[in-house]
Amino acid sequence: MASMSAQEQDYQQRVFADKCRRLHSHLLGTKNLLDSIRDYNRTKWPVHYPLAKIARAAEAQSGMGMPSGLRRSNSISHSMSTDSGLAPSPMRRAMTTEDSSAFSSRMTSSDDDLQPERLLDPNDLSVLRLDLRLSYHADSDVMGSLEESSISRLFDERLSQCEVHIDKLIARVTDKSSKILVTGDLNAGKSTLVNALLRREILPFDQQPCTMLFCEVVDASQNGGCEEIHAVPDIAKYDHADPSTYVTVSMGDLEDIVMDNEEQYQQLKIYSQDKRSDKESLLHNGVVDVSLIDSPGLNRDSLKTTQLFARQEEIDVVVFVVNAENHFTLSGQDFLLNAGNEKAHIFIVVNRFDAIRRKDRCERMILDQIKDLSPLTYEERQDLVHFPAEASGSAQLPEPFARMEESLRSFTLEQRFKSKLAPAQRYAMNVLYDVQYLAAENVASATKRIQEINAILRESMPKYETLLTERTENSRMSESILDDSCKEVREHTTTHLTNTATHLEDYAEDVLLAIVHHLEHEVKELVNDLAQIEQHRRALEPLAPSDSSSGALALPSGGSDGLWDDGMASSITASQLASIGSISNALDTVQLELGDFVDLDLSHNWGTLTSLSASASMALFASRSMASNLLTLMRLSSSIGPTTARRLMVSAAMLVGVSSVFYMVSDMDATVRRKLSARRLYTEASRAIRPFVWQLQHNFERMVEAEERRRADHLRKRHVAQDSQIYFDELRNKAQDLANAVRAVSADVCI
Numbered sequence: 001m002a003s004m005s006a007q008e009q010d011y012q013q014r015v016f017a018d019k020c021r022r023l024h025s026h027l028l029g030t031k032n033l034l035d036s037i038r039d040y041n042r043t044k045w046p047v048h049y050p051l052a053k054i055a056r057a058a059e060a061q062s063g064m065g066m067p068s069g070l071r072r073s074n075s076i077s078h079s080m081s082t083d084s085g086l087a088p089s090p091m092r093r094a095m096t097t098e099d100s101s102a103f104s105s106r107m108t109s110s111d112d113d114l115q116p117e118r119l120l121d122p123n124d125l126s127v128l129r130l131d132l133r134l135s136y137h138a139d140s141d142v143m144g145s146l147e148e149s150s151i152s153r154l155f156d157e158r159l160s161q162c163e164v165h166i167d168k169l170i171a172r173v174t175d176k177s178s179k180i181l182v183t184g185d186l187n188a189g190k191s192t193l194v195n196a197l198l199r200r201e202i203l204p205f206d207q208q209p210c211t212m213l214f215c216e217v218v219d220a221s222q223n224g225g226c227e228e229i230h231a232v233p234d235i236a237k238y239d240h241a242d243p244s245t246y247v248t249v250s251m252g253d254l255e256d257i258v259m260d261n262e263e264q265y266q267q268l269k270i271y272s273q274d275k276r277s278d279k280e281s282l283l284h285n286g287v288v289d290v291s292l293i294d295s296p297g298l299n300r301d302s303l304k305t306t307q308l309f310a311r312q313e314e315i316d317v318v319v320f321v322v323n324a325e326n327h328f329t330l331s332g333q334d335f336l337l338n339a340g341n342e343k344a345h346i347f348i349v350v351n352r353f354d355a356i357r358r359k360d361r362c363e364r365m366i367l368d369q370i371k372d373l374s375p376l377t378y379e380e381r382q383d384l385v386h387f388p389a390e391a392s393g394s395a396q397l398p399e400p401f402a403r404m405e406e407s408l409r410s411f412t413l414e415q416r417f418k419s420k421l422a423p424a425q426r427y428a429m430n431v432l433y434d435v436q437y438l439a440a441e442n443v444a445s446a447t448k449r450i451q452e453i454n455a456i457l458r459e460s461m462p463k464y465e466t467l468l469t470e471r472t473e474n475s476r477m478s479e480s481i482l483d484d485s486c487k488e489v490r491e492h493t494t495t496h497l498t499n500t501a502t503h504l505e506d507y508a509e510d511v512l513l514a515i516v517h518h519l520e521h522e523v524k525e526l527v528n529d530l531a532q533i534e535q536h537r538r539a540l541e542p543l544a545p546s547d548s549s550s551g552a553l554a555l556p557s558g559g560s561d562g563l564w565d566d567g568m569a570s571s572i573t574a575s576q577l578a579s580i581g582s583i584s585n586a587l588d589t590v591q592l593e594l595g596d597f598v599d600l601d602l603s604h605n606w607g608t609l610t611s612l613s614a615s616a617s618m619a620l621f622a623s624r625s626m627a628s629n630l631l632t633l634m635r636l637s638s639s640i641g642p643t644t645a646r647r648l649m650v651s652a653a654m655l656v657g658v659s660s661v662f663y664m665v666s667d668m669d670a671t672v673r674r675k676l677s678a679r680r681l682y683t684e685a686s687r688a689i690r691p692f693v694w695q696l697q698h699n700f701e702r703m704v705e706a707e708e709r710r711r712a713d714h715l716r717k718r719h720v721a722q723d724s725q726i727y728f729d730e731l732r733n734k735a736q737d738l739a740n741a742v743r744a745v746s747a748d749v750c751i
């Protein structure tokens with residue numbers, strides 16, 4: 001790669017600044033989209049996560065016979081996966097499973113430097129894939145076993161993580177410096193390489209593993225030109241202007257700290273002066289501030305490896321140092337596979353190559369490995385894969401090392417877009433592809449939901465309409481039944497009572513006639529007696545003085561001979577009450593009262609009653625031609641004895657009493673008719689039946705209300721689904737537009 005002129009450098013600076021600005025804006029847009037999805041997921045529509053499809057994709061992936069190292073585990077157990085911009089092909093969303101064979105043939109090809117083909121099924125997610133530690137199968141209904149809310153919560157967390165990562169990418173895009181991570185297996189020669197690039201033996205090196213923490217070598221100009229070593233316990237809080245965030249270490253103690261660090265420091269910041277010119281120095285080069293980070297061996301322990309992965313977003317260039325004697329170990333392969341997802345291009349330095357006897361064979365074998373592990377790196381192997389001889393620190397470096405150094409400088413400086421902006425661009429693209437994919441899934445899900453609800457509403461409509469009709473019909477019918485029932489009760493009651501009253505009347509009449517006959521007999525007997533007495537008196541008349549002054553009938557009055565004493569009255573009243581009480585009981589069902597049958601207010605009506613009874617008795621006497629006999633009786637009463645008169649009067653009193661009852665009973669029908677009017681019977685019956693009608697109508701109302709609530713609930717859900725359909729459709733379009741804009745940032749990457 002030829003060096004750029006000052007003019008070219010200036011132009012490239014401006015282009016780079018423009019790309020940074022655009023990418024920064026798109027990253028913000030992407031973050032806003034995620035924010036909007038989070039909000040929607042929380043408040044309106046739990047985002048449908050296509051677990052089953054992803055499970056099938058995972059199975060299809062494993063069915064394609066990919067090497068185990070190339071398969072993604074179902075669980076994103078590695079934090080690298082969280083942060084990586086696992087790049088899908090622009091075509092991957094359009095692919096179907098039928099395309100999988102074609103897909104597999106494209107696995108190692110590339111149509112876009114920034115969009116390396118993913119080793120994933122098209123129906124898959126990358127950045128927004130959930131960390132579900134499940135062993136699921138395509139056939140199993142995983143969604144069914146997981147609460148929708150749990151998925152929603154996990155998805156919310158994933159979105160949150162993505163937003164945090166985008167914030168870091170934004171910080172990177174606006175950062176004016178570049179970080180080069182030097183990594184590789186234990187004792188591969190990482191520290192030796194960094195020292196060679198710095199032309200100073202700053203970092204300790206040894207035949208045995210010695211680097212125990214990350215050592216970042218930064219140009220001293222970033223520390224006011226002062227050479228210092230800061231041991232940083234918490235790199236997230238580090239501020240070189242705040243001494244409380246680090247411990248200053250002398251150059252003499254550096255080796256001890258690097259070799260013996262026991263987790264007390266996360267990182268060393270080594271501010272070093274490079275007295276070389278900008279053209280020669282990698283740290284200060286006149287274009288961008290570069291720092292070199294030496295790291296512990298990948299296979300030292302998982303903790304440091306994890307830390308390394310977690311810090312991926314801060315790294316612009318990865319220099320992977322591989323020991324030519326060991327080739328790529330498993331940990332090295334794993335790193336390249338994962339790092340390659342975000343850092344499509346890895347700068348590879350094959351160390352200890354000088355010690356190899358069959359160099360061509362070694363070179364071929366290592367390149368073959370690289371071809372599998374990092375296809376894009378392999379494609380640019382001329383610039384990115386180097387086999388330098390050991391840099392001994394002498395002023396005159398071997399030619400392969402000089403070429404490697406120039407390539408690294410060029411890769412870092414001239415292709416900063418690839419090394420610095422591309423990871424952010426790739427990550428944003430992956431997020432936006434995932435958003436499009438999820439948006440499409442949710443549009444489909446919402447559409448399906450709407451169709452289901454429409455089907456439910458359609459199917460339930462006849463039932464609802466029938467219910468409404470039946471409610472109206474029931475209301476009308478129940479009123480009609482009520483009316484009919486009341487009429488029936490009224491008629492039945494009237495008939496029954498009339499019959500009862502008639503029977504009572506007949507009975508009373510029979511009793512009265514018997515008494516009348518008895519009385520007639522008594523009167524006849526009495527008349528006969530009187531006739532005999534008369535004869536006897538006439539026979540004796542000459543012997544006795546005449547007493548014609550007492551010709552009038554003298555009824556006994558007062559004392560125990562009184563006919564209408566209270567005892568008699570109460571006796572009649574009690575018997576009347578007793579007989580009529582049974583009727584009252586029989587009529588309880590319609591809540592009739594005794595007073596409805598007879599006028600029992602005797603205290604007020606007694607006078608009327610007695611006079612009417614007397615009239616009735618007289619009428620009976622008249623009808624039986626007893627008037628003359630009675631008149632005779634009355635006329636002769638003065639001449640009969642008290643015993644005979646009492647018999648007569650008792651019989652007469654009985655006649656009067658029975659006549660009174662007869663009157664009351666004979667009047668009962670009229671009283672019943674008067675008091676129990678048709679309207680009253682109707683009202684009473686209605687009052688008795690109405691609660692059942694109300695209950696029936698209430699039950700119908702409740703059924704209608706329940707159905708209406710169900711329908712309202714479905715309508716509400718359909719409304720939410722329709723909103724979601726619109727929202728996710730718009731989201732898909734926005735994500736697509738944004739993805740195009742992000743892609744366009746790299747359009748003029750080569751100037």
Ligand SMILES: Nc1nc2c(ncn2[C@@H]2O[C@H](COP(=O)(O)OP(=O)(O)OP(=O)(O)O)[C@@H](O)[C@H]2O)c(=O)[nH]1
Nearest residue numbers: 186187188189190191192205206209210211352390
């Ligand atoms: N022959 C040869 N030896 C090398 C080369 N590079 C490094 N070494 C030696 O390999 C040993 C380990 O080198 P380091 O730089 O300490 O390796 P490292 O990868 O930093 O080791 P750790 O940080 O402990 O993982 C040292 O003795 C170096 O002199 C090389 O290119 N050729």
